[in-house]
Amino acid sequence: MLGGGPAGSGAGRLLATWGHAVRLVTRAPADARLAVSLPPSCHKLFDAIGVRDAIERAGFVRSTGHTVWWGSRDPRVEMFAGGARGWQADTHVLEAVMLEQAAAAGVTIESRGGSLDPPSLDPPSSDPPVSFTLDCTGRSGLLARAKALRTYDDGPRTIALVASWRRDSPWPVPDDTHTLIESYQSGWAWSVPVAGGTRHVAVMVDPQRSGLARGSSAREVYLAEIAKTSVFAGLIRDAAFADGPWGWDASTYRADRYAGDDWLLVGDAGSFIDPLSSAGVKKALASGWLAAIVTHTCLVRPEMRRHALDFFTARETEIEAAHAKASRRFLAAAAPSHAHPFWSERAEEGALDDDETTPLRAAFEQLRQAPSVNFRADPALRVEPRAAVSGREVVLEPRIV
Ligand SMILES: Cc1cc2nc3c(=O)[nH]c(=O)nc-3n(C[C@H](O)[C@H](O)[C@H](O)COP(=O)(O)OP(=O)(O)OC[C@H]3O[C@@H](n4cnc5c(N)ncnc54)[C@H](O)[C@@H]3O)c2cc1C
Numbered sequence: 001m002l003g004g005g006p007a008g009s010g011a012g013r014l015l016a017t018w019g020h021a022v023r024l025v026t027r028a029p030a031d032a033r034l035a036v037s038l039p040p041s042c043h044k045l046f047d048a049i050g051v052r053d054a055i056e057r058a059g060f061v062r063s064t065g066h067t068v069w070w071g072s073r074d075p076r077v078e079m080f081a082g083g084a085r086g087w088q089a090d091t092h093v094l095e096a097v098m099l100e101q102a103a104a105a106g107v108t109i110e111s112r113g114g115s116l117d118p119p120s121l122d123p124p125s126s127d128p129p130v131s132f133t134l135d136c137t138g139r140s141g142l143l144a145r146a147k148a149l150r151t152y153d154d155g156p157r158t159i160a161l162v163a164s165w166r167r168d169s170p171w172p173v174p175d176d177t178h179t180l181i182e183s184y185q186s187g188w189a190w191s192v193p194v195a196g197g198t199r200h201v202a203v204m205v206d207p208q209r210s211g212l213a214r215g216s217s218a219r220e221v222y223l224a225e226i227a228k229t230s231v232f233a234g235l236i237r238d239a240a241f242a243d244g245p246w247g248w249d250a251s252t253y254r255a256d257r258y259a260g261d262d263w264l265l266v267g268d269a270g271s272f273i274d275p276l277s278s279a280g281v282k283k284a285l286a287s288g289w290l291a292a293i294v295t296h297t298c299l300v301r302p303e304m305r306r307h308a309l310d311f312f313t314a315r316e317t318e319i320e321a322a323h324a325k326a327s328r329r330f331l332a333a334a335a336p337s338h339a340h341p342f343w344s345e346r347a348e349e350g351a352l353d354d355d356e357t358t359p360l361r362a363a364f365e366q367l368r369q370a371p372s373v374n375f376r377a378d379p380a381l382r383v384e385p386r387a388a389v390s391g392r393e394v395v396l397e398p399r400i401v
Pocket of ligand 1: 002003004005006007008025026027028029034035036037038091095136137138139140141142160248249250266267268269275277278279280281282284
């Protein structure tokens with residue numbers, strides 16, 4: 001296992017729990033900090049990986065939703081459905097908690113000061129392979145890059161400049177547990193509360209257009225961009241600058257393939273989705289969970305190896321594509337309010353109309369309202385075995401195709 005973020009420690013913990021010998025090699029976190037917002041639905045993955053109690057004990061701020069100024073000066077307060085609560089997590093703390101849980105399950109963890117060398121690309125030593133390498137190194141993508149599988153999206157890159165700010169009195173927002181998001185002329189800004197009156201406040205900027213590429217300092221660019229916002233500029237006015245800004249590359253990418261005979265690209269090592277979605281950690285946890293199931297299947301049921309590996313690539317491809325499409329729609333929604341290349345270069349024409357679920361929902365509604373329905377099998381329907389997850393294995397199940 002390479003890398004000890006949510007994907008690596010989640011996959012490692014599951015594999016160790018299922019009786020496999022797991023060695024996880026990672027590096028100590030960098031100084032840069034990042035607070036991320038996790039939706040309530042992560043609880044299913046925390047449960048599946050067996051870390052829910054440890055996450056609850058970690059004392060993360062529990063969020064009730066987000067407050068958004070997206071293409072508008074009026075806030076949209078969005079609460080999570082059914083009163084559910086998400087987590088606002090400092091990634092260093094999340095990583096430490098999950099690594100500890102992986103170690104408790106029997107994973108051997110080696111944390112090195114520097115970077116690892118790219119892994120060897122030798123063909124598997126046995127057929128079928130008896131060991132697997134899971135690349136969980138996030139954006140570093142040690143194996144993904146060594147195998148030249150990474151594809152960056154066409155179009156401009158995006159850098160996040162993140163700083164932490166503190167207030168002694170409550171932040172002047174509708175709900176201080178919320179993630180805040182504001183679109184502005186040349187980017188968008190977000191803020192996540194961490195603890196004790198501290199918030200991470202970030203701007204997402206284009207490195208070419210913001211002056212970063214012309215040599216301006218990160219701090220100059222950060223403050224100049226925040227000054228262009230309407231709401232965030234007011235938010236930090238009475239707050240004390242605590243630390244940062246730290247730069248994070250937030251440009252999106254995907255892989256041409258996510259699995260090979262004895263390797264998998266897991267979490268951000270495979271693909272990176274726009275942070276707008278607040279779904280990166282959830283995607284990494286789900287990817288780690290599935291990677292553990294696929295690895296386990298390959299090792300204990302070699303006859304299912306090809307199905308399991310293809311299933312992994314298909315699922316990771318599908319999930320990345322769905323997120324990319326949702327982000328294009330979200331960016332297109334704010335673009336008309338901001339006449340700036342940041343937006344015109346990122347908002348794809350037609351993205352807002354490109355919702356293939358609309359006709360499906362209309363058809364479903366028609367069915368729902370019909371006084372009675374007669375079902376008959378279309379002659380083209382067949383029942384065929386298809387890969388699916390059952391417990392901790394990938395199995396073949398009859399599916400209508
Ligand atoms: C600006 C920004 C904002 C974000 N906001 C959110 C958000 O609000 N909500 C959300 O869910 N997600 C968010 N994300 C995404 C989220 O942080 C990632 O999707 C998630 O952390 C991916 O988990 P991972 O385990 O795949 O990779 P990572 O968390 O990146 O973990 C990679 C691991 O590999 C190790 N590693 C890396 N390189 C090497 C090397 N060369 N040698 C050895 N070890 C190595 C690292 O130390 C680390 O342990 C955001 C990301 C960014 C950049």
